[in-house]
Amino acid sequence: MSARLSPLLAHVGDQRDRIERAMLDSVTTTDAHLTELASHLIVAGGKRLRPVLTVIAGSVDGRAVTDDVVLGGVSCELVHLGSLYHDDVMDESETRRGVETVNARWGNLQAILAGDFLLARASEIAAGLGTEVAGLLARTIGWLCEGQIEELRHTYDVARSEESYLTSIHGKTASLYGTAARVGAIVAGLDEAEIDGLTDFGNAFGMVFQIVDDLLDLTSTDERLGKRAGHDMEVGVYTLPVIHSLAAGSAELEGLLGGPLEGSDAERALEIVRSGPGIESTISRARDFVNEAVRACSVLPDGPARTALEEAPAALLASALSPTA
Numbered sequence: 093m094s095a096r097l098s099p100l101l102a103h104v105g106d107q108r109d110r111i112e113r114a115m116l117d118s119v120t121t122t123d124a125h126l127t128e129l130a131s132h133l134i135v136a137g138g139k140r141l142r143p144v145l146t147v148i149a150g151s152v153d154g155r156a157v158t159d160d161v162v163l164g165g166v167s168c169e170l171v172h173l174g175s176l177y178h179d180d181v182m183d184e185s186e187t188r189r190g191v192e193t194v195n196a197r198w199g200n201l202q203a204i205l206a207g208d209f210l211l212a213r214a215s216e217i218a219a220g221l222g223t224e225v226a227g228l229l230a231r232t233i234g235w236l237c238e239g240q241i242e243e244l245r246h247t248y249d250v251a252r253s254e255e256s257y258l259t260s261i262h263g264k265t266a267s268l269y270g271t272a273a274r275v276g277a278i279v280a281g282l283d284e285a286e287i288d289g290l291t292d293f294g295n296a297f298g299m300v301f302q303i304v305d306d307l308l309d310l311t312s313t314d315e316r317l318g319k320r321a322g323h324d325m326e327v328g329v330y331t332l333p334v335i336h337s338l339a340a341g342s343a344e345l346e347g348l349l350g351g352p353l354e355g356s357d358a359e360r361a362l363e364i365v366r367s368g369p370g371i372e373s374t375i376s377r378a379r380d381f382v383n384e385a386v387r388a389c390s391v392l393p394d395g396p397a398r399t400a401l402e403e404a405p406a407a408l409l410a411s412a413l414s415p416t417a
Contacts, residue, residue: 099407103400104144107157111143114159114166118213129194129206130213133173136189142168142272145297149276149290152397163217164275167229170214172268175236177207183327218275225275232271239263248328250338250349254377257332258299261306266298289391293401296385300405303378306331307412310365322362326353332377337370375412382406 101108112134119130143165150161179185180193181200187193195203211233218229242260246252273294277287309317309324310333320326325334330349337345345368348361365371382405392398 098139098141099400099403100141100144100148101139103396104147107147107162108140108144110157110162111140111147111165111169114162115140115143115169118163118166118170118217119210126206126209129198129202130209132191132194132197132206133176133189136191138189140165140169141301142172142268145269145294146272146276148397148401149273149282149294150280152277152280152282152286152290152395152401153393154395154397155280158280160221160279161276164221164225164279165272167214167217167221167225168232168268168272168275170210170217171229171233171236174207174210174214175264177203177210179240181207221275221279224278228271228274228278232267235263235267237263239265239267243329246330248350249330250346252330252335254332254335254339257330257335261299261302262295265302266295269298269301270295285391289388292388293385296381296388297405297408299381300378300385300408303332303374303381304408304412307333307371307374307378310334310362311371311412320358322353322358322365325349325361325365326358328352332374333365333370335370336373337365337368340369342368375409378409378412382409 115134116131119127119134121127121130143162146165146168147157147161150164151157176188177194180188181195181203184195185193186196193203194206198206214229215226219226239260239262242256242263246256246260270291271294273290274287277290282290306324309331310322312321317323324331328351330338334345334349338349342364345361345364348357348364353361385405386402389398389402392401
């Protein structure tokens with residue numbers, strides 16, 4: 093992602109320190125080793141966009157951010173982190189956020205159990221915030237699994253549709269943003285229209301987030317990504333730019349795909365996608381979700397929080413338009 097500061101991060105300011113403290117407290121146990129496992133990626137850092145969105149939603153009308161709102165955001169971020177632990181096992185990843193993954197350092201079994209622990213702590217925190225929040229978080233974990241399964245079902249599938257892609261990223265990414273915003277609004281006691289508007293914003297913002305991530309995987313540099321550009325395509329995850337390139341009738345690209353890519357074939361496939369119409373058409377699709385997110389803010393009260401929300405999706409998309417900035 094771009095180094096530019098998101099309007100969301102700029103708006104919350106020092107509240108991010110409060111989020112960090114609450115996250116570390118939430119995974120501290122009497123077992124020092126389990127605490128180390130569970131806090132490994134927390135200590136590694138991150139933007140914390142999900143709990144940041146919870147905090148903004150819970151104070152969108154200018155009210156003070158309560159401890160319960162912060163805890164609601166923490167529960168969502170712990171779900172995200174738990175899913176990363178499991179993803180790294182599935183992908184056999186060795187690094188994440190510039191540090192060794194838990195599976196690389198301590199093995200797959202401990203990584204899986206640590207991921208389960210994070211999901212359990214998230215559920216425990218949500219239960220303390222009420223049955224509505226607990227049920228919502230549980231359903232969201234289900235959506236994450238459904239989205240990941242949809243992606244796995246279409247590994248190396250050159251006929252994968254845009255519908256499949258959008259269904260997958262809504263489940264595995266956007267739904268948690270929608271839930272993060274909804275949790276903040278519910279815990280803060282906002283009215284139904286505001287709760288629904290913030291949920292719609294979170295879902296649309298999450299779609300932009302994942303599309304941008306997938307664009308950068310194909311258009312940014314190896315150095316900035318921390319992995320090979322085009323890695324998803326190499327391992328058979330065909331994201332929207334690839335799907336659109338194939339739909340445009342690139343017979344050469346179709347001939348290269350359908351199985352693992354390496355060497356000159358991987359380089360050629362990446363070159364075709366970068367120079368073809370798929371990048372621009374994907375950016376256009378992302379703009380649809382930017383506009384959808386901004387429209388969702390129309391039910392919110394005027395003020396700095398609403399302004400930050402309205403500006404954030406376009407700022408996020410801009411990072412894909414300048415991938416090496």
